[in-house]
Amino acid sequence: MSNKIREQAAHDIASVLPGRIHDLARLRILIDDSEPVVTVVGKYNHGKSSLLNELLGRDAFAVSDRRETVRLSDSVHQGVRWLDAPGLDADVGTQDDREALRAAWLNSDIRLFVHAAKEGELDAKELKLLTELDADRVRTGRRTLFVLSQVDQLADDAALRKVGDAIDRQMPGIVLNAVSSVRHRKGLEGGKKLLLEKSGVPALQAALHAELARVPNARAHETALLVGEIHEELRLLCAAQQTSLDLLRCTRQQQKRDFDRDLAAVIEKVAGDIDTMLNGLGTDHAIVPDSAKDAYMITAGKLERAHIQIAYSRACIEIDAVLTGHGVVGLPSEQRTAANSLNSVMIAVMGVSVKFRKDLRRMFCEASGRERMQREFTHYYELSADQKALAAQIADTESAIAASEKASAAIRMFGA
Ligand SMILES: Nc1nc2c(ncn2[C@@H]2O[C@H](COP(=O)(O)OP(=O)(O)OP(=O)(O)O)[C@@H](O)[C@H]2O)c(=O)[nH]1
Ligand SMILES: [Mg+2]
Structure with a gap:
């Protein structure tokens, strides 16, 4: 199906079911069948861009201690498209931010939800988004990995456990994926294997790898689901x-x-x-x-x-x-x-x-x-x-x- 025909088809459906605009946009991405997409989500300055750089093994995304990422930027690396999104902070967010976040939601096959350890438990906004992401996983099969970032900023393992327990009370059974981008970088640069391991980044890479292997099946499931739902809605409407x-x-x-x-x-x-x-x-x-x-x-x-x-x-x-x-x-x-x-x-x-x-x-x-x-x-x-x-x-x-x-x-x- 050519892009033009697809666009016309999506338009024909959206004019009848305007509530399906996002699903149709997602379907068009799915049909494209380009490389799997991993995006980061989370509040600003929680270390999202730094984490992506460590995962990619190169400084593809800008890092700063100010609010840095304000637009969606992407980098294709080893058959995966990595998307860096702005932090979700409505009070400082602009229209561009919101559009970038929508695009990140639409394009992603896998989400990395990044939360800085020093912040302690999740705030209401993070909880809401995590709950939405979980509902989306149940519906579409798209997965989210929770990442507890910047753990080097905690005093010791006891402090880490305390944060972990607090988050587990909020989202029971959640897998933390504790990481430190700083430790990972130091480990790499200094050739320190133990520090590398302790950074949590290799373990996260392995978890991500397993999730990436699932993407083709997840996409097929999601395509069938969206087509099926829209088809059924049209049948009932007719x-x-x-x-x-x-x-x-x-x-x-x-x-x-x-x-x-x-x-x-x-x-x-x-x-x-x-x-x-x-x-x-x-x-x-x-x-x-x-x-x-x-x-x-x-x-x-x-x-x-x-x-x-x-x-x-x-x-x-x-x-x-x-x-x-x-x-x-x-x-x-x-x-x-x-x-x-x-x-x-x-x-x-x-x-x-x-x-x-x-x-x-x-x-x-x-x-x-x-x-x-x-x-x-x-x-x-x-x-x-x-x-x-x-x-x-x-x-x-x-x-x-x-x-x-x-x-x-x-x-x-x-x-x-
Ligand atoms: N100590 C420590 N600092 C980190 C770590 N990761 C990132 N930082 C610092 O935290 C600040 C924010 O990092 P970014 O990666 O730019 O954060 P971000 O979430 O992408 O921020 P926005 O793009 O503004 O939303 C920078 O000063 C980083 O150097 C970490 O693992 N440990
Ligand atoms: Mg950033």
């Missing part, structure tokens, strides 16, 4: 998304069925009422035009037209109640005009008024009239705000599913 999509579609279908049924029922009901009313009428006076002399008089024609108008209004009100109950409350924005009183679905479909029997018959008592109403109200139902929101939700869920499926295909590439 299933949940599919369930909500099914539910949304089902809701939409159910709402449409209810609307169709209620609309058909109210049209049938008002059509029946109007039919009965029309059949009960006698002579049709409405079609007799009023003359000028009738201007201020109540005529049979005027009464008839008023009667028809009231029946029509009543039918409209009944239909409108059903429409409102289904969220059909206004015209879509592109159809609205400045005349607010005309911006209603009822007026758009039915018109403003009806005065003659033949118009009522055409609208309510003929099948084609009823079908037109059903069709046109349904059109506005589909365009109602509720239905548009539901359709948008369905479309969003569909694209979320597409993204999750793409991410599932991408994580399989990391597993391959």
Whole structure:
């Protein structure tokens, strides 16, 4: 898998599972399969850089009695990449420090946790980090070796035992790996074998060697674990998304069925009422035009037209109640005009008024009239705000599913 494809794949997954960004970054490092990485962690001035120099057998990293290492620096030596990280002291730490520490955490296969013996027991921050490192060991198989550094600064073995006991009470069963970089350097330079042995550095080198031999297996385990976890998370996500999509579609279908049924029922009901009313009428006076002399008089024609108008209004009100109950409350924005009183679905479909029997018959008592109403109200139902929101939700869920499926295909590439 090329670097570009890997980057795209990680991006596809991270866009669906943003909480997995760190795991994906780690996966990309694992897939690279470069030399094993050993990093130091611990508070500043506890002798981390000095220890690395002794382990490497050369002065690869800067040492000072001030706060020295502020950035991640690395050195590849005998097939191992050694990373020197800044001390973890939040009060003096900068953004660069935090990024360096994150990078150290991400890149390391093995961590050396360095604690200066003269400090006595671990402080709260060190304890917290050690606990996190241990949890990470349980999860990913990455190991941490605890190193009690600068032991030459303790008065005697009794003092060393005292510190050791205090730390053991904090982290029961912890292996101390007591070392002195100063003794190691002196032993080397003076050719003093005993001092070399007593520095603890050769024993730590041996322990480290054993851990390095485990790295290929640990990496394979970690890769399988991360791929498996992400794969499973995506599977659950896809299933949940599919369930909500099914539910949304089902809701939409159910709402449409209810609307169709209620609309058909109210049209049938008002059509029946109007039919009965029309059949009960006698002579049709409405079609007799009023003359000028009738201007201020109540005529049979005027009464008839008023009667028809009231029946029509009543039918409209009944239909409108059903429409409102289904969220059909206004015209879509592109159809609205400045005349607010005309911006209603009822007026758009039915018109403003009806005065003659033949118009009522055409609208309510003929099948084609009823079908037109059903069709046109349904059109506005589909365009109602509720239905548009539901359709948008369905479309969003569909694209979320597409993204999750793409991410599932991408994580399989990391597993391959
Ligand atoms: N006595 C004694 N001093 C040591 C030992 N190791 C380191 N030192 C001294 O402790 C100081 C800090 O050492 P570094 O190795 O720079 O410590 P560090 O943890 O890398 O410090 P930062 O990079 O600032 O986080 C230096 O003055 C070292 O000479 C040791 O084993 N014994
Ligand atoms: Mg340093």
